Amino acid sequence: MKERLHALRENVLDLLQEVITEQQLNDLRIKFLGKKGELTEILRGMGSLSAEERPIIGQVANEVRGSIENIINEKQEAFVRAQTEHRLQAELIDVTLPGRKLTSGAIHPLNKVIQEIEDVFIGMGYQVAEGPEVESDYYNFEALNLPKNHPARDMQDSFYITEDILMRTQTSPVQVRTMELMKGEVPLKVICPGRVYRRDDDDATHSFMFHQIEGLVIDKNIRMSDLKGTLLQFVNEMFGPHMQIRLRPSFFPFTEPSAEVDVTCVQCAGKGCRMCKQTGWLEILGCGMVHPRVLEMGGYDPEVYSGFAFGMGVERIALLKYGIDDIRHFYTNDVRFLQQFDRM
Amino acid sequence: MNVSYKWLSEYIDLTGATAQQLAERITRAGIEIDHVENRNPGLDNIVVGYVTAREKHPDADKLNVCTVDVGAADMLQIVCGAKNVDAGQKVPVATIGAVMPDGMKIKRAKLRGVESQGMICSAKELGLNDKLLPKEMQEGILVLPAEVQSGTPIAEILELNDYVLEFDLTPNRSDCLSMLGAAYEVGAILDRPVKLPDETIEETGGSAADHISIEITAPEACSRYAARYITGVKIAPSPLWLQNRLLAAGVRPINNIVDATNFVMLEYGQPLHAFDADQLSNGHIEVRMARAGETIVTLDGQERKLDPQMLLITDGVKPVALAGVMGGANSEVTESTVNILLESAKFDGGVVRKASRQLGLRSEASLRIEKEVNPEAVIPALNRAAELIRQLTGGTVAAGIVEKVTTQHIRQTIQLSVEKTNRMLGTSLTAAEIHSILRRLGFEGNEAESGVFEVQIPARRGDITLAVDLIEEVARMYGYDNIPTTPIEGATTPGHLTKSQRIRREIRRLLAGGGLHEAITYSFTHPQETELFPTLSPNAKAVKLAMPMSEDRSVLRTSFIPGLLDTAGYNRNRKNEDVQLFEVGSIYVTDDAALAELPEEKTVLALLMTGKRSTPQWNVKAEPVDFYDIKGALDSLFSHLGIIGRVRYAADRPAGFHPGRSASIYLQTDAGEVLLGTIGQIHPDLQRSKDLGETYVAEILLQPVIDTTSFAIEYQVLPRFPAVERDIALVLDRKAEVGHYVNIAKETAGAWLESVRVFDVYTGDRIAADKKSVAISLVYRNPEQTFTDEEITALHGKVVAALEAQGAELRK
Incomplete structure (x- = not known):
């Protein structure tokens, strides 16, 4: 019996040498080690052995089975390795082909700029106020110290609807409405973004409809130096920490003293270039101390309270910020234009 | 206002300040200098020549051969083609070697065989x-x-070695519409005194009052009218110095009288008018309002119809001038004029402005009067002009001024507190510093009590009426740069957005994140466009602009959809055929065409989708967008805002839409269900007329959305027991609404039906043509315990039975 077992081992090991496929390996396993395999067949004769022989033969049988199994397992692992290797080769992909993108659109550049400006001022403790675009003559002009016969109130310059109603020419009426709402309470700190309308022939830098953001602060002891401080902080947050501002005296009916504000040219950082006409400065804002008549009409005693106001054209800021060459792009909404703003 | 540096220097010492430096300092003090123009374009080697002889060119009809004396030893022979060249003229001559402003070099040349030793030049x-x-x-x-000397450089003769500063004046600074006003401003900046023109006048004639008389019957519109009488004038061109001054200021020289009045207007800012006194009936002037139906023929030969709002100068018999706007043809100064009446008056700015606008007649004079001239300049300007006319025309000025004054001008006195000034500006100026600034400005200021000045405002500065006007003057002279930069003192305030503002931002963020681009379209539209999509503005009357710029932009929009369709069309014309847009903004509606009150502005969101859903690439198919893309976008938004459960879509054929592919959207608010908006494919007829592809749009009102949205998120406990999923296929009538059956299932199963998902809709060969098969996945869950087989079978069976009872046929 021992001999038969050894012979079986020799035979199987020889056969295993020639195995090429996994199928052949399985066949061999069944043929020799299976329930009806040759090893089982031999071991069936164990019953006729003596009690002394039985453990010896049993040990031999286990050794034979073990050595066969070892080799079969090794072979089996080799096959799996080869298969895996083969599969990985076959599953090669081209990583340079484009991926499926998340679809992404863009917030309009004007609203992007408005939101950015809003956020700067919200951080400085301002609220955002809005008001009607179709406005009464009173709020748009009268309460802003432009009396009825004022030249700026010409039909030629504004879109009137009736004698008393017009498309607002500025966002300043929202300031007046806010003052009324506050009923003399202080501190008042708001910014007012929105659409405004003026009779202007459209060209690369003019549009009959455009956007403004204005700000208004009223409290006791608001000074022109506070206005300068506020604007410098805004400009630094909006355009960068090294930007400077420069105030030039100007005139608006609703502020006094009034100023135009220049910032360091965003293009040349103040060295002088074509964009800033070699001055190193770009005009971006109008501002001033709230005119006492405006305070009075808004329900604030100018002897007790003072305030400042400022206003800027959103289009102008967006043109400068993004280097856009023609204001009309903002309203024609060419998707090739819009999609350039789908970024942070 | 164009201010010649050279002319300005006659009133103020400009030593040490170049034109450019001056421009910068004036700008920084408050009057923007737009431009500094060098009047000399480079005119070396161009001198005055005297044409001693002119002969025809032997071989060219249009050429002349001129002999010209340029003050050198030799006469020059110059061939000239100008028609107006003649012997006896003084002309500009570019000599050999001169380089013209356009770069052309003057060389010795032969023109048709005749030598030419230079060029006689035109102004151009x-x-x-x-x-x-x-x-x-x-x-x-x-x-x-x-009178000019041969050989003198032309730049010297024409006084071109000069700069012109273009003053861009804000409306309050009309005082600088004059050389003297500019001089006062520059004087304040440089701290130098202003030299006034010589005001002496030689009056050798008889008494003016014997020849002329004045009457004002419109005192509100004319506070002062003064006149002088000048006899024996001789009309001629003005001398060169005067013409040079006018040209530098951009005013056309005409003759000695008109030029003198214009010169004085530029100098003092006071417009003057010269009448031919012999054309006035009895030398009389009456200032009155025009009468309805009256007419006047103005200097330009046009007959003007007048109305009672216009101020008229008459001679008591006939209109002779439109006050402050234009003179009449009947009293115009002509070649044959001998005696003149010279007018200097203070007319009301508003009256003159209205008349000049109404007649479309705007002039240098009306421009100044509109902004209110200096009442104290009326007499000095009259004297200055009379004396100038006397000198230029050889006339005689009659003694005295004839004048009527209806309102005396009173100089304003304003109190200026040092403390208030500093409190307003954030500065710490001393009384002495403020006093010094007032002095520079030419304002008399006495410190009445400690720290308070009584400031007398000169009449030329009509813009200064309040203390704050003076504070501004102090600030700009002190220098805005010198005002410190401070943070606001006092309580800090929390800054935040309102709920509505937050939601609108969130809508923008979500839709842009989902692939739509935000558009901004015009608020103005064509009246017909407002009728296309009327659902959200029922019974609205269009809000019309009184004076639109064009019919296309004559009314306010009542829907965003037409504007977005135009935007899609604009893109389509540029080959951008895949367009997905949204816009957030306002529509304007009113039911009162007369607009007793402001129209209502409703906040609206609109969406548009056309073309392909996404850019096709190797692994993404080019699928066209359909109704369910735009509905999905809205549903995503409603889900994001937590109101999807309140929204209902109902097939409704809203106007403007494809009747089979559109719906009304309803929102359940706390006050009941409201119409929120419309959604669908635009009607194929509209698609064709707008030349678009298949296009889907939606438009909703945002206020109900904002009102129902809550920012509160309520956490739901995660399920502890397993769910059971049952898929069924229902065969329905083709026209049946799946939503109806989904609702039946929900109502029947109650809380244990966790979700219903439609995962397939089939129409085609395998079922009847009038049927569709709808595959639905139902997920049941009992939050308390695991379902038993019996329970789930019973529940699902009930749902199926309910569906079948509604005509659904279960597909096996």
Whole structure:
């Protein structure tokens, strides 16, 4: 019996040498080690052995089975390795082909700029106020110290609807409405973004409809130096920490003293270039101390309270910020234009 | 206002300040200098020549051969093609070697065989603005007055070594519409005194009052009218110095009288008018309002219809001038004029402005009067002009001024507190510093009590009426740069957005994140466009602009959809056929065409989708968008805002839409269900007329959305027991609404039906043509315990039975 077992081992090991496929390996396993395999067949004769022989033969049988199994397992692992290797080769992909993108659109550049400006001022403790675009003559002009016969109130310059109603020419009426709402309470700190309308022939830098953001602060002891401080902080947050501002005296009916504000040219950082006409400065804002008549009409005693106001054209800021060459792009909404703003 | 540096220097010492430096300092003090123009375009080697002889060119009809004396030893022979060249003229001559402003070099040349030793120049060739010159000098050469010396450089003769500063004046600074006003401003900046013109006048005639008389019957519109009488004038061209001054200021020289009045207007800012006194009935002047139906023929030969709002100058018999706007033809100064009445008056700015606008007549004079002239300049300007006319025309000025005053001008006195000034500006100026600034400005200021000045405002500064006006003057002279930069003191305030603002931002963020681009379209539209999509503005009357710029933009929009369709069309014309847009903004509606109150502005969101859903690529199919893309976008938004459960879509055929592919959207608010908006494919007829592809749009009102949205998120406990999923296929009538069956399932199963998902809709060969098969996945869950087989079978069976009862056929 021992001999038969050894012979079986020799035979199987020889056969295993020639195995090429996994199928052949399985066949061999069944043929020799299976329930009806040759090893089982031999071991069936164990019953006729003596009690002394039985453990010896049993040990031999286990050794034979073990050595066969070892080799079969090794072979089996080799096959799996080869298969895996083969599969990985076959599953090669081209990583340079484009991926499926998340679809992404863009917030309009004007609203992007408005939101950015809003956020700067919200951080400085301002609220955002809005008001009607179709406005009464009173709020748009009268309460802003432009009396009825004022030249700026010409039909030629504004879109009137009736004698008393017009498309607002500025966002300043929202300031007046806010003052009324506050009923003399202080501190008042708001910014007012929105659409405004003026009779202007459209060209690369003019549009009959455009956007403004204005700000208004009223409290006791608001000074022109506070206005300068506020604007410098805004400009630094909006355009960068090294930007400077420069105030030039100007005139608006609703502020006094009034100023135009220049910032360091965003293009040349103040060295002088074509964009800033070699001055190193770009005009971006109008501002001033709230005119006492405006305070009075808004329900604030100018002897007790003072305030400042400022206003800027959103289009102008967006043109400068993004280097856009023609204001009309903002309203024609060419998707090739819009999609350039789908970024942070 | 164009201010010549050279002319300005007659009133103020400009030593040490170049034109450019001056421009910068004036700008920084408050009047923007737009531009500094060098009047000399580069005119070396161009000198005055005297044409001693002119002969026809032997071989060319249009050429002349001129002999010209340029003050050198030799006469020059110059061939000239100008029609107006003639012997006896003084002309500008570019000699050999001169380089013209356009770069052309003057060389010795032969023209048709005749040698030419230079060029006789036109104004244009000299690089000068010739628009103000007589026509023959625009077409031909520039002819200079006889008094100029041959050989003198032309730049010297025409006083071109000068700069012009273009003052861009804000409406309050009309005082600088004059050389003297500019001089006062510059004087304040440089801290130097202003030299006034010589005001002496030689009055050798008889008494003016014997010849002229004045009557004002419109005192509100004319506070002062003064006149002088000048006899024996001789009309002639002005001398060169005067013409040079006017040209530098951009005013056309005409004759000695008109030029003198214009010169004084530029000097004092006071417009003057000269009448031919012999054309006035009895030398009388009456200032009154025009009468309805009256007419006047103005200097330009046009007959003007007048109305009672216009101020008129008459001679008691006939209108002779439109006050402050234009003189009448009947009393115009002509070649034959001998005696003149010279007017200097203070007319009301508003009255003159209205008349000049209404008649479309705007002039240098009306421009100044509209902004209110200096009442104290009326008499000095009259004297200055009379004396100038006397000198220029050889006339005699009659003794005295004839004058009527209806309102005396009173100089304003304003109190200025040092403490208030500093409190307003954030500065710490001393009384002495403020006093010094007032002095520089030419304002008399006495410190009445400690720290308070009584400031007398000169009449030329009509813009200063309040203390704050003075504070501004102090600030700009002190320098805005010198005002410190401080943070606001006092309580800090929390800054935040309102709920509505937050939601609108969130909508923008979500839709842009989902692939739509935000558009901004015009609020103005064509009246017909407002009728296309009326659902959200029922019974609205269009809000019309009184004076639109065009019919296309004459009313306010009542829907965003037409504007977005135009945007899609604009993109389609540029080959951008895949367009997904949204816009957030306002529509304007009113039911009162007369607009007793402001129209209502409703906040609206609109969406548009057309073309392909996404850019096709190797692994993404080019699928066209359909109804369910735009509905999905809205549903995503409603889900994001937590109101999807309140929204209902109902097939509704809203106007403008494809009747089979559109719906109304309803929202359950706390006050009941409201119409929120419309959604669908635009009607194929509209698609065709707008030349678009298949296009889907939606438009909703945002206020109900904002009102129902809550920012509170309520956490739901995660399920502890397993769910059971049952898929069924229902065969329904083709026209049946799946939503109806989904609702039946929900109502029947109650809380244990966790979700219903439609995962397939089939129409085709395998079922009847009028049927569709709808595959639905139902997920049941009992939050308390695991379902038993019996329970789930019973529940699902009930749902199926309910569906079948509604005509659904279960597909096995």
